[in-house]
Amino acid sequence: MKYILLLTLPLYVLDQLTKWLVLGSITADEPRIIVPDFFALVFVTNTGAAFGSFKNNNWFFMILSCVAIAVVLTLLFRKHERDVWRDTSLALLLSGVLGNLTDRILHGAVIDFLLFNLHVPFADPWPAFNVADACICIAVGFFMVHSFKQEKTTRAETNVAT
Numbered sequence: 001m002k003y004i005l006l007l008t009l010p011l012y013v014l015d016q017l018t019k020w021l022v023l024g025s026i027t028a029d030e031p032r033i034i035v036p037d038f039f040a041l042v043f044v045t046n047t048g049a050a051f052g053s054f055k056n057n058n059w060f061f062m063i064l065s066c067v068a069i070a071v072v073l074t075l076l077f078r079k080h081e082r083d084v085w086r087d088t089s090l091a092l093l094l095s096g097v098l099g100n101l102t103d104r105i106l107h108g109a110v111i112d113f114l115l116f117n118l119h120v121p122f123a124d125p126w127p128a129f130n131v132a133d134a135c136i137c138i139a140v141g142f143f144m145v146h147s148f149k150q151e152k153t154t155r156a157e158t159n160v161a162t
Helices: 001-027 058-077 084-105 131-161
Strands: 032-037 039-046 110-116
Touching: 001 039, 001 131, 032 110, 032 131, 039 058, 039 131, 084 110, 110 131
Parallel strands: none
Antiparallel strands: 032 039, 039 110
């Protein structure tokens, strides 16, 4: 549990700090170009989900976030064998959900500010995102790795038993 807090809390603070800096220094109509034609800091609000989908559903996503936090906490407090992939993914998920939930409560929308132009047809530019969004996406990747490792272990145990 200590490991979870040591990862979750700093990422949550980083998310909120970067959003606070954006709110104080960038306006919606004045992006900060960092790497021309590739990366900019912008100010975008999102009342929906990933990539701006399901707009104007802030209350729904606040409730969904609370449910997700309850599920993550339930998984964390269950007795289980320590698994770094599982614990890291839960810590990342918790920090991301808490970060975006805080935005929805304080600002009525999630604050996105990282904008990349990948120069590919389906992502020109990639939708703006934030530190919390990155944590959630990485958590999903870690969950997938954890699942594949679990499946491989289960298969190996089944083969040994037969």
